[in-house]
Amino acid sequence: MPKPPSFTARTPGDPRPRMIAIDWGTTSLRGVRIDAQGQISERRALPQGILQVAPGGFADAFAQHFGDWLAEDPQLCLLSGMVGSRQGWQEAPYCPCPADFSALCQQLLWLDLPQGVPTAIVPGMSSLAQSQVDAVHGVPDVMRGEEIQIIGALQLMGSRDGLLLLPGTHSKWVQAQSSSITGFKTFMTGELFALLAQHSILGKTLDSSAALDEAAFIQGLERAQSPDTLSHLLFGTRALSLFGALDPAQSASYLSGLLIGQELRTMPTAAGSRVAVIGSSTLVQRYSLALHHVGCEAVAFGDEATWAGHQAIYDHLTQTTVSTPQSLPPQP
Amino acid sequence: MPKPPSFTARTPGDPRPRMIAIDWGTTSLRGVRIDAQGQISERRALPQGILQVAPGGFADAFAQHFGDWLAEDPQLCLLSGMVGSRQGWQEAPYCPCPADFSALCQQLLWLDLPQGVPTAIVPGMSSLAQSQVDAVHGVPDVMRGEEIQIIGALQLMGSRDGLLLLPGTHSKWVQAQSSSITGFKTFMTGELFALLAQHSILGKTLDSSAALDEAAFIQGLERAQSPDTLSHLLFGTRALSLFGALDPAQSASYLSGLLIGQELRTMPTAAGSRVAVIGSSTLVQRYSLALHHVGCEAVAFGDEATWAGHQAIYDHLTQTTVSTPQSLPPQP
Known part of the structure; x- marks a missing residue:
């Protein structure tokens, strides 16, 4: 080698x-x-x-x-x-x-x-x-691929610690402490949404191309705080449709809220927490809405995190100074 | 009408x-x-x-x-x-x-x-x-369709109370009290298994046609007792495959254990409980294995529950005596 x-x-x-x-x-x-x-x-x-x-x-x-x-x-x-x-x-x-x-x-x-x-x-x-x-x-x-975005986002924030979220086909929630990645969890949120919308019984009463219905999304988020398992909560989307409580556009947003809400339920998203959200603008917007709903602050990053991560490795290899501030800077 | x-x-x-x-x-x-x-x-x-x-x-x-x-x-x-x-x-x-x-x-x-x-x-x-x-x-x-099987199984057991389970595409767990159906929950277990095996990334390292691997199934069951959400636990099947900890046959059984284990986690399946399991022999066998693992007793029923339920309605309409015993009979 x-x-x-x-x-x-x-x-x-x-x-x-x-x-x-x-x-x-x-x-x-x-x-x-x-x-x-x-x-x-x-x-x-x-x-x-x-x-x-x-x-x-x-x-x-x-x-x-x-x-x-x-x-x-x-x-x-x-x-x-x-x-x-x-x-x-x-x-x-x-x-x-x-x-x-x-x-x-x-x-x-x-x-x-x-x-x-x-x-x-x-x-x-x-x-x-x-x-x-x-x-x-x-x-x-x-x-x-996410690791480089995490490094980049920490650099861009000038931060050594934090909770970072990379939504997508497989959402990743990442803990950073003292400039180390200490642990992370994957959630098959995007893939499950697509599978359920395209191939499951839920798809029969769901319009996945519809614009986000915020109220239905929030209802799904709140429902997802239940101790019930996702395999039960998902079926509720179908039953609510049968009872006329969700139309097809609302069902899609509700399902999205259920899946994202289950992520929030198991991650440390206490009110007042700050989460760096790295991804496409559509997903960042949707997760930011969810985070704001539970009282968290969302700091958004896109592609720039990837390239900042690459540059940080260049800086390290060329032994230029990589800035390592002690904590998150105050927000404007 | x-x-x-x-x-x-x-x-x-x-x-x-x-x-x-x-x-x-x-x-x-x-x-x-x-x-x-x-x-x-x-x-x-x-x-x-x-x-x-x-x-x-x-x-x-x-x-x-x-x-x-x-x-x-x-x-x-x-x-x-x-x-x-x-x-x-x-x-x-x-x-x-x-x-x-x-x-x-x-x-x-x-x-x-x-x-x-x-x-x-x-x-x-x-x-x-x-x-x-x-x-x-x-x-x-x-x-x-399940309601008639529940009535039939209660008749066949000579019982007015109990926890009944109807595994399938959409598994149903049903509570009966004093000959009333008081509540029930659906889990999209069978449909999720099929979707994930056929259409998701898990399918790449999973052989859903393989015979049940009991050890992997039990591992999945135990893992499913975690407070983590299913959308995270599912991805573990993939990661375990990548680390060589599950082969494709084991992955299928592990996934099945995860999904069924999540049902058990949220239902009243304390050790010593008795559950009537109504369904096809393959599914009844698999769920019975899961129930036995947590110390529950499984009482199996097949098609006969459906026809006993139909007969019970005939009996009711013709006002013949429908037997209504007070409790479950002792087991042989």
């Missing part, structure tokens, strides 16, 4: 890029070129997720889409996301929690690229080490 | 049938002919669920499959199941809980059949009345 390179940060006047940052997920490939000043100088997004690449074809696919950037002599190319999974370019073993930023950097998986650019895959993280795994009391959790 | 008929029970020597009992579900049509002695003299099962019948075509479809029995001058024809739903022959409004046997009989929906045989649809039941419905604190639950 190639060794990590040793280099210093490029001087701001250098015309060559500092780095190429890539997020290569299951269904999409996104990249940015970052110049010597640390500014994003170009962005690319392609529908070429890892599922679209044949085994063994990753180096060629990457050169096809980013060869011109690699030819510009960047100091570093970093790849995050499912590209480091068993189905990706090369498997980057999960970095177990608790893990700080240095641990993650030490576990970067360096690749040998023909273009000669130092290139590494950011490892995913696991909530437990392999030796702790047990099907009842030691069930592990895993993420790939 | 036709009025309920008044008649007395046929004498045992009468060559004509006492009744035709029909269970007409979403995907199947089953019926038995019961002779004047109260014995089942013939059975039929057809893959002609209500979804296979065009609106307005129920009387013809029924005559096609059971016309010869109707011509034999039975005293009564009873239909249970989804045939009484909005998509069925005619909608029989839900009978709200708590409801005893008389209440259910009073709400039979009588049909006007050309053959002149007194024919009624058994109503489904709802956990709440329409006026009590509220999307947060008054979420209703519904069943159709």
Whole structure:
């Protein structure tokens, strides 16, 4: 395996890029070129997720889409996301929690690229080490791609501690303490919503394309605080429709509220808590609504968290100072 | 609407049938002919669920499959199941809980059949009345077809009280007190298992056709006692596979254990409890294993519960004595 390179940060006047940052997920490939000043100088997004690449074809696919950037002599190319999974370019073993930023950097998986650019895959993280795994009391959790967003959001907040939420197909709630990721939990919220809307009996009385009905969403959120299991609560959506208490648009919002409400029920979302929410604007908006409803503050981040995370690794590798403030700054 | 008929029970020597009992579900049509002695003299099962019948075509479809029995001058024809739903022959409004046997009989929906045989649809039941419905604190639950099995199982046990379980696509847990159905809960266990195995990421590392792995099933059961929500616990199945802790056959059993374990977690299944389990032998076996694991006793019933329920309604309408013992009989 190639060794990590040793280099210093490029001087701001250098015309060559500092780095190429890539997020290569299951269904999409996104990249940015970052110049010597640390500014994003170009962005690319392609529908070429890892599922679209044949085994063994990753180096060629990457050169096809980013060869011109690699030819510009960047100091570093970093790849995050499912590209480091068993189905990706090369498997980057999960970095177990608790893990700080240095641990993650030490576990970067360096690749040998023909273009000669130092290139590494950011490892995913696991909530437990392999030796702790047990099907009842030691069930592990895993993420790939979210870790870089978490690092980025903490950097952007200038924070060492916090509760972070990455909503999506599989929502992740992450605890950070003293700049370490200490634990996290995955909820299959987005996938369950899609499955239920498309394939279950709930779909018969549900319009998943309708705009959010806030009142129904909040009703679902509140109902989800019940100690009943989700497999029972879900059926309530159907029964309420049969009784005319929810129309199809309301049913979709109610179902969304149920699923998201179950996340809130089991996470530390006491009134007054602050949660960093990282994701697409639609999801961030919906989760922010939920968090506000229970009295929490939501701090929103989008793509910038991913690229800030990549830059933080560059900074670490080039040993420039990474700011590590002691606590969250006061809010404006 | 036709009025309920008044008649007395046929004498045992009468060559004509006492009744035709029909269970007409979403995907199947089953019926038995019961002779004047109260014995089942013939059975039929057809893959002609209500979804296979065009609106307005129920009387013809029924005559096609059971016309010869109707011509034999039975005293009564009873239909249970989804045939009484909005998509069925005619909608029989839900009978709200708590409801005893008389209440259910009073709400039979009588049909006007050309053959002149007194024919009624058994109503489904709802956990709440329409006026009590509220999307947060008054979420209703519904069943159709299970109510007749519950009545039948109570008759067969000679019991007025108990906890009854009807596993399936939508598992129902039912409380009976003093011969009344006082409440029930539905769990989307079977449907969720099928959705997750066929359409979710869990399906990638899961063999749903494999035989039950008891150890993995029990691990799932135990894991499901966690206060975490199902949408988190489900993802554990995936993570355990990634860590090599579950193979595809074990994953299927573990997932089944998780879903069934969540039912047990929220129902009164203290050690020493007795639960009547009514359903197909495969499901009854699996739930019995789960109940035994937590120290409960499972009393198994199959089809006979359905037909005993139909007979109990005949007995009630003909005013013969329906046995109403005070408690569960001692076990052999």
